[in-house]
Amino acid sequence: MPTGIETTKQALDDFKKIQKYMLLARKENAQETYTELKEEYHTIKALLQVSGVNLTDIDKIKE
Numbered sequence: 001m002p003t004g005i006e007t008t009k010q011a012l013d014d015f016k017k018i019q020k021y022m023l024l025a026r027k028e029n030a031q032e033t034y035t036e037l038k039e040e041y042h043t044i045k046a047l048l049q050v051s052g053v054n055l056t057d058i059d060k061i062k063e
Helices: 004-027 031-050
Strands: none
Touching: 004 031
């Protein structure tokens, strides 16, 4: 069973990856892809916020 810190690290890694793909989708004007990624982005962002992670400096999307 993963610890809280392991779960948070995985969520941070996922958050970074999702943001990268969102920025690419936005650049390529892939609206459907962006919309799907945005749902995952919000889920991971909520998890990180509940875990007490300050997203101010790492959130590149700001939505």
